[in-house]
Amino acid sequence: MAVVETEKHGQIFVVRMNRPDRLNALNHEMRTELSKAWNEFRASRELEVAIFTGAGRGFCAGEDMKESLKDGAPGGRRPEIEDPFMSGKLEKPVIAAINGFAMGGGFMLVERTDLRVAVREAVFEVSEAKRWLLGGYNHGHIANLPYPVAMEMALGFRFTAQRFYEIGFVNRLVDAAELMPTAMSMAEHLLTLPPASRVNTVHMMRQMRPAPSADQQRLADALHDHGAKSDLMESRAAFAEKRKPNFKGWNDPEDRYRLPTLESVKKK
Numbered sequence: 586m587a588v589v590e591t592e593k594h595g596q597i598f599v600v601r602m603n604r605p606d607r608l609n610a611l612n613h614e615m616r617t618e619l620s621k622a623w624n625e626f627r628a629s630r631e632l633e634v635a636i637f638t639g640a641g642r643g644f645c646a647g648e649d650m651k652e653s654l655k656d657g658a659p660g661g662r663r664p665e666i667e668d669p670f671m672s673g674k675l676e677k678p679v680i681a682a683i684n685g686f687a688m689g690g691g692f693m694l695v696e697r698t699d700l701r702v703a704v705r706e707a708v709f710e711v712s713e714a715k716r717w718l719l720g721g722y723n724h725g726h727i728a729n730l731p732y733p734v735a736m737e738m739a740l741g742f743r744f745t746a747q748r749f750y751e752i753g754f755v756n757r758l759v760d761a762a763e764l765m766p767t768a769m770s771m772a773e774h775l776l777t778l779p780p781a782s783r784v785n786t787v788h789m790m791r792q793m794r795p796a797p798s799a800d801q802q803r804l805a806d807a808l809h810d811h812g813a814k815s816d817l818m819e820s821r822a823a824f825a826e827k828r829k830p831n832f833k834g835w836n837d838p839e840d841r842y843r844l845p846t847l848e849s850v851k852k853k
Contacts (some may be wrong), residue, residue, distance in 0.1 A: 586603065587603060587618070588602070588603050588604050588612075588614050588615045588618055589601070589602060589603060589615060589618035589619055589621075589622055590603050590640075591622050591625070593632065594769070595776075596631060596632055596633040596634065596776055597632070597633075597634050597635070597636065597769065597772045597773070597776075598625075598626045598629070598632040598634070598635045598636070599635070599636045599638070600619070600622050600623070600626070600635055600636070600637050600638070601638050601639065601640055602615060602619070602638070602639040602640065602644075602645055603639075603640045604640075605639075605640045605641025605642070605643070606641075607646065607649065608641070608642070608643030608645070608646035608685070608686055608688075609639040609640065609641070609643050609644065609645040609646060609691070610645070610646045610647065610648065610649040610650075611645065611647060611648055611649055611661055611690050611691070612649035612652045612661070613652065613661065613662040613664070615649075616661065616662070616663060616664045616668070617664040617665070617666070619664075619668060619670070620664040620666045620667065620668035621666070623668055623669050623670040623675055624666065624667075624668075624669060626675070626677065627669045627674070627675050627676070627677065632677070633677060633775070633776060633780075633783070634677065634678050634679075634680065634772040634775050634776060635677065635678070635679045635680065636679075636680045636681075636682050636765070636768045636769065636772055637679050637680065637681050637682065637694065637698060638681070638682035638683070638684055638764070638765070638768070639683075639684050639685065640684075641684075641685070642684070642685040642686070643684070643685040643686040643687075643691070644681075644683045644684050644685050644686060644687040644691055644694075644695070644707065645686075645687060645688070645690065645691025645694055646686055646688050646689070646691055647688045647689025647690035647691045647692070647693075647712060648660065648661045648689055648690050648716070648821075649661060650821045650824050650825045651825055653818075653821050654818070654821055654822060654825055657818070659716065659717075659817040659818060659821060661690075670697060671697065673697075676784070676787075676788065677787075678699045678700070678775060678783070678787045679697070679698045679699055679700075680698060680699065680700045680701070680702065680768050680771055680772055681694070681695045681698035681700070681701040681702065681703075682702050682764050682765055682767075682768040683695060683701060683702065683703035683704065683707045683746070683755075683764075684704055684707070684761070684764055685704065685706065685707055685708075686707070686708050687707060687708070687709050687710075688708070688709070688710045688712055689710065689711070689712030689713070689716065690712075692709055692710060692711050692712070692724070693724075695709070696724060696727065696728070699787060699790075699791075700756050700771055701754070701755045701756050701757075702755070702756060702757040702758075702759060702764060702767045702768045702771065703746040703749070703750070703755045703757070703758055703759070703764075704746065704758075704759060704760065704761045704764050705746055705747065705758055705759070705760065706746070706761070707745075707746040708743055708744070708745060708746070709743065709744045709745075709746070709749055709754075710741060710742070710743045710744070711724050711738045711739060711741060712741055713739075713741070714739060714740050714741040715741050715820060715824075716817070716820050716821065717809065717817060718808065718809055718810070718811060718812040718814075718816065718817070719805060719808045719809050719811075720739040720740055720741060721738060721739045721741075722739050722797075722805060723796075723797055723805075724738050724739065725737075725738045725739060726795055726796075726797065727794055727795055727796065728754055729794075729795055730752060730753075730754070734752060746758055756771075757771075800847050800850060800851050801847070803850040803851075803852075804845060804846070804847050804850045806850075807845040807849075807850050808844075808845060811840065811843075811844065811845060812834065812835055812840070813832075813833040813834055813835055813836050815833055816830075816832045816833055816834070819831060819832060819833070820832075
């Protein structure tokens with residue numbers, strides 16, 4: 586069974602993650618096959634719009650924790666070939682058809698798409714606060730959401746599809762039977778536009794998305810090292826073993842009060 590399935594419908598390319606027994610968790614094999622699919626889409630002279638979805642009751646549960654524990658490294662192994670979807674080098678529009686859970690890395694896949702259709706039962710979570718030493722500080726910012734909503738996302742609270750629809754993160758909210766037909770209808774609309782208009786508009790819209798400043802990114806890099814690195818694997822082990830984690834926090838308890846600041850990381 587292929588872990589990533591693709592279909593061609595004229596100029597529309599469907600990419601479907603296919604590990605339903607694991608809620609389409611991102612193991613090394615799936616990351617590699619997704620890279621191949623997105624490279625095929627990017628290189629094609631015929632395909633113009635993609636629909637990205639999952640099989641079963643999950644869109645994508647994010648990092649495959651069992652594989653990370655086996656490898657002894659958090660975050661999962663990246664594919665050897667570049668993934669243009671994840672690197673931002675994919676020039677063509679992608680529509681997310683969110684069929685269920687979109688958690689952690691799965692949420693980040695949704696975030697990189699241009700238009701989003703979700704089933705009413707879908708659940709979203711930015712999981713970084715649960716797995717790393719810094720929560721998802723940039724996701725709500727990139728989505729241009731109000732500060733308290735962005736903070737809620739960054740701290741790992743779960744969101745329903747209805748809530749995301751109401752705050753403008755999801756374009757359409759539909760019953761499960763209408764998910765792919767609605768995504769196909771949106772793709773077909775894009776194909777009615779003059780080709781240059783579609784290409785230029787998608788490109789321009791992407792350039793206008795907010796992004797952390799260089800100083801803010803340097804601060805984030807510093808905060809990724811502020812704490813006990815052993816907690817990275819402990820969070821994953823506790824998740825896989827379905828138990829309460831035993832976090833250390835800091836190697837030196839005084840580090841709790843030694844937060845790096847924007848001033849401290851600015852380049853002189």
